Amino acid sequence: MSHTPPSGEPVAVALAPRDDALLRDAIERAGGHVVGLDAEDPAVGLVWQGGPAEFPAALPASVRWVQLPSAGVERWFTSGVLERHPDVEFTSAAGAYATTVAEHALALLLAGVRYLPAQIGTQTWSEELFAPHVGTLRESTVTIVGAGGIGRTLIPMLGALGAHVVAVNRSGTPVPGALETVAVAQLGEVWAQTDHVVIAAPATPATRHLVGADALGALKPTSWVVNVARGDLLDTDAAVAALTLGAIGGVGLDVTDPEPLPDGHPLWSLPNAIITPHVANPPQRQAGAYADRVAANVARFAAGQELIALVDREQGY
Amino acid sequence: MSHTPPSGEPVAVALAPRDDALLRDAIERAGGHVVGLDAEDPAVGLVWQGGPAEFPAALPASVRWVQLPSAGVERWFTSGVLERHPDVEFTSAAGAYATTVAEHALALLLAGVRYLPAQIGTQTWSEELFAPHVGTLRESTVTIVGAGGIGRTLIPMLGALGAHVVAVNRSGTPVPGALETVAVAQLGEVWAQTDHVVIAAPATPATRHLVGADALGALKPTSWVVNVARGDLLDTDAAVAALTLGAIGGVGLDVTDPEPLPDGHPLWSLPNAIITPHVANPPQRQAGAYADRVAANVARFAAGQELIALVDREQGY
Numbered sequence: 001m002s003h004t005p006p007s008g009e010p011v012a013v014a015l016a017p018r019d020d021a022l023l024r025d026a027i028e029r030a031g032g033h034v035v036g037l038d039a040e041d042p043a044v045g046l047v048w049q050g051g052p053a054e055f056p057a058a059l060p061a062s063v064r065w066v067q068l069p070s071a072g073v074e075r076w077f078t079s080g081v082l083e084r085h086p087d088v089e090f091t092s093a094a095g096a097y098a099t100t101v102a103e104h105a106l107a108l109l110l111a112g113v114r115y116l117p118a119q120i121g122t123q124t125w126s127e128e129l130f131a132p133h134v135g136t137l138r139e140s141t142v143t144i145v146g147a148g149g150i151g152r153t154l155i156p157m158l159g160a161l162g163a164h165v166v167a168v169n170r171s172g173t174p175v176p177g178a179l180e181t182v183a184v185a186q187l188g189e190v191w192a193q194t195d196h197v198v199i200a201a202p203a204t205p206a207t208r209h210l211v212g213a214d215a216l217g218a219l220k221p222t223s224w225v226v227n228v229a230r231g232d233l234l235d236t237d238a239a240v241a242a243l244t245l246g247a248i249g250g251v252g253l254d255v256t257d258p259e260p261l262p263d264g265h266p267l268w269s270l271p272n273a274i275i276t277p278h279v280a281n282p283p284q285r286q287a288g289a290y291a292d293r294v295a296a297n298v299a300r301f302a303a304g305q306e307l308i309a310l311v312d313r314e315q316g317y
Numbered sequence: 318m319s320h321t322p323p324s325g326e327p328v329a330v331a332l333a334p335r336d337d338a339l340l341r342d343a344i345e346r347a348g349g350h351v352v353g354l355d356a357e358d359p360a361v362g363l364v365w366q367g368g369p370a371e372f373p374a375a376l377p378a379s380v381r382w383v384q385l386p387s388a389g390v391e392r393w394f395t396s397g398v399l400e401r402h403p404d405v406e407f408t409s410a411a412g413a414y415a416t417t418v419a420e421h422a423l424a425l426l427l428a429g430v431r432y433l434p435a436q437i438g439t440q441t442w443s444e445e446l447f448a449p450h451v452g453t454l455r456e457s458t459v460t461i462v463g464a465g466g467i468g469r470t471l472i473p474m475l476g477a478l479g480a481h482v483v484a485v486n487r488s489g490t491p492v493p494g495a496l497e498t499v500a501v502a503q504l505g506e507v508w509a510q511t512d513h514v515v516i517a518a519p520a521t522p523a524t525r526h527l528v529g530a531d532a533l534g535a536l537k538p539t540s541w542v543v544n545v546a547r548g549d550l551l552d553t554d555a556a557v558a559a560l561t562l563g564a565i566g567g568v569g570l571d572v573t574d575p576e577p578l579p580d581g582h583p584l585w586s587l588p589n590a591i592i593t594p595h596v597a598n599p600p601q602r603q604a605g606a607y608a609d610r611v612a613a614n615v616a617r618f619a620a621g622q623e624l625i626a627l628v629d630r631e632q633g634y
Binding site for chain 1: 431432433437439440449455473479577593595
């Protein structure tokens with residue numbers, strides 16, 4: 001860490017582009033004090049709660065750390081914000097929203113496996129029609145692509161249901177709670193042995209279409225693919241083709257490519273596609289979770305400790 | 318237990334009203350041998366895989382134990398089968414199907430809390446419309462009415478999602494994993510403090526309409542009520558009224574009263590009612606689970622041990 005060890009003075013943190021009672025309180029309870037971004041008392045940290053478009057072209061030289069509000073940061077790379085501030089440490093909110101997103105992923109997966117979409121749309125008692133399609137996660141194998149905050153939070157939820165988890169990460173270093181961990185380079189070997197897939201990996205140029213036609217072709221007619229990460233990790237056209245052919249059981253997508261999904265897109269009318277419009281981490285839950293992360297990182301910054309979810313400029317997340 | 322201690326001889330078990338390879342195998346791997354119900358080698362046990370209507374009026378005097386295939390046994394009381402055989406021990410399959418039913422209950426609850434019914438029925442991106450309604454089980458309180466096999470199986474599933482469980486049983490004896498256990502006599506005090514309700518209690522004359530207008534009136538506009546037990550534990554008319562008024566968030570029902578739910582019933586057209594037609598324990602999963610229970614009870618019978626899920630003639634389950 002490049003920032004100065006604690007001096008006993010409260011850390012000056014700017015809160016922009018607008019004030020917010022919850023975030024102000026979070027900064028203060030962590031031992032920071034809130035200053036303006038151009039104040040005489042120069043900010044060493046900046047808690048940002050907007051998007052990249054409104055981010056200042058230049059920051060005061062005193063700012064050494066910026067906390068960003070989103071878990072995925074690909075837009076902060078593509079917009080050039082990170083490049084324009086090479087000497088500043090950026091932290092994302094990766095993992096801060098993991099619990100609500102993991103819960104949403106489980107809701108989508110269970111809804112699919114339990115054949116709820118067809119049943120929700122029906123207005124007549126159809127036991128013999130539906131019962132054969134009701135599956136179970138018990139003794140099933142669920143591959144989680146991406147073993148960050150969301151993936152790791154999801155593992156014990158699936159474990160409680162008796163599912164076996166195969167975790168996929170860059171290195172293949174074993175992930176706690178997973179039956180097996182596979183390096184992303186070996187991902188192609190995973191599909192034929194898995195029952196379901198949950199995509200929870202960061203979006204980078206390297207992860208685009210990580211789940212594509214090959215993967216979907218190797219899965220089972222009962223397999224569900226859930227995406228709660230970023231839309232383009234899944235090849236949408238390949239997914240539409242697989243659903244149309246009945247090659248997979250269904251998809252549960254909280255993120256899509258393109259996003260928002262335009263009216264009339266084939267996914268809307270496929271019976272085994274559950275689309276939720278990027279609501280896994282809804283605003284009413286986001287504010288409190290972001291405030292908790294801000295408090296944790298202000299306290300760590302003040303204590304000279306490593307910050308949570310430091311953006312890796314080389315890996316792109 | 319009234320049956321004879323082990324003699325070293327394999328236990329003679331009849332399998333009726335028809336043969337079944339899976340059940341025959343279960344009996345044999347547990348150390349039993351399969352005989353006819355009128356055989357010269359008199360059956361001491363009977364594994365029954367039909368309903369009460371086809372149950373024999375009289376049993377050979379040698380039969381001291383009957384294994385029934387259903388988890389709920391109210392029809393075996395009302396049909397008079399239990400009364401006609403006062404000296405025979407009956408065991409139900411209570412708990413044998415607990416894992417699949419508990420998983421279904423969780424699927425219904427999560428679908429409701431995550432506002433999936435409205436989203437599944439929509440074909441346009443509606444983030445601002447839906448996000449405010451997306452709830453979470455984390456830090457919520459879920460009351461499980463009935464702490465038998467299903468309820469106890471559900472507790473760790475809910476625990477993994479960060480929910481607090483209030484268990485309700487007859488005695489109020491603490492249930493492992495529940496934050497609190499309440500005796501059914503105090504049930505009225507529970508409603509105002511709970512976020513959601515899962516009904517998993519046996520159906521007896523005493524449990525009819527256990528969740529009625531008072532309960533539904535005390536719950537929150539965001540509360541979901543899930544029933545995976547028997548339809549009449551929930552007062553259907555009161556539920557329709559509560560849903561119509563928006564007094565509760567929704568219902569997820571795998572069982573209904575009347576059942577099957579007739580076409581045109583108001584529940585079919587209420588947007589926050591998820592109806593699945595008694596498929597929580599579908600036939601394709603039932604056979605294996607029943608066979609496992611048969612094997613366990615044959616082995617216990619042979620060893621003179623207490624049988625699993627002995628029917629209590631006084632309590633009615």
